[in-house]
Amino acid sequence: MSNIRDEVIRANSAYAAEFGDKGTLPMPPGRGFAILTCMDARLDPAKYAGLAEGDAHVIRNAGGRASDDGIRSLVISYKLLGTKEWFVIHHTDCGMETINNDIMGSLLESSLETSSVDETGWHDNGAGPGSTEGKYLNWLTISDREQSVIDDVKRIRSSSMVPSEIPIYGYIYDCRTGKLIEVPGAAQAGALG
Ligand SMILES: [Zn+2]
Numbered sequence: 001m002s003n004i005r006d007e008v009i010r011a012n013s014a015y016a017a018e019f020g021d022k023g024t025l026p027m028p029p030g031r032g033f034a035i036l037t038c039m040d041a042r043l044d045p046a047k048y049a050g051l052a053e054g055d056a057h058v059i060r061n062a063g064g065r066a067s068d069d070g071i072r073s074l075v076i077s078y079k080l081l082g083t084k085e086w087f088v089i090h091h092t093d094c095g096m097e098t099i100n101n102d103i104m105g106s107l108l109e110s111s112l113e114t115s116s117v118d119e120t121g122w123h124d125n126g127a128g129p130g131s132t133e134g135k136y137l138n139w140l141t142i143s144d145r146e147q148s149v150i151d152d153v154k155r156i157r158s159s160s161m162v163p164s165e166i167p168i169y170g171y172i173y174d175c176r177t178g179k180l181i182e183v184p185g186a187a188q189a190g191a192l193g
Contacts, residue, residue: 025054027081033057034077036152037089038064038096042175045089049180057083063096064089065140066152075161086166088152088190089180091173096142098122104141108134145172149183153190167192 034057035045045051045058059073066088077083099107103122107115111126124130142148149170156168170186173179 022053029054029056029077029081029083031055032083033085033087034059034074034083035087035089036060036064036066036070036074036156037087037173038062038091038094040091040094040175043089043091043173048173048178049087057081063094063140063142063148064091064152065096065142065148066155067140070152071156071159071161074156075159078163078166079161084166086156086168086190087171088149088156088168088186089171089173090142090145090149090152092145092175094142094145096140097145099139100141100143101135101137101139104137104139105132105135108132146183146185150185150189153186157190165192 031051035049036059037043037045039060039062045060049056051058057073057077059070059077061067061070064070074086077086098117099122107122107124107130109130109132110124111128111130113124113126115122115124115126117123149172153168153170156162168190170183170190171180172183174181
């Protein structure tokens, strides 16, 4: 039934056939930095930031938010694997800008099927039953794109587990142009502590 699975396995065979000497790469990122960014399918950090295998850590979640788990990964990134500079990269047209906790909770309460979106917002057309569990989560949605980058840089900067000498940069990736745009105020928020 799943053509996707076949496609992935076929692509992997081709990749492994050209794997070369990458099997000897060390675990610590060779270029010593980490990126926290959104899972959006249009973003390819390896391409937009020029990464090869072994170069850097890329931590992804919905929105590229500095969630507890995002910070967990960043701490592992420096404490065990030696990264020395971090980027927080959100993007234009992020799906997390189209919802809030109430909307997400209501959509899930209605059904577990995929919702649809139009110019009036999100709609759930599923038959249900859904789940009320979504009402108890903080979905870390985004209401102000630049502020969310600053908030995340600040949250990481202020963690007692994050060394003051790691600079944290804040950018927005423009989905229309592929460009990284520095967020005004993020440099100050992420400056060396
Ligand atoms: Zn996104």
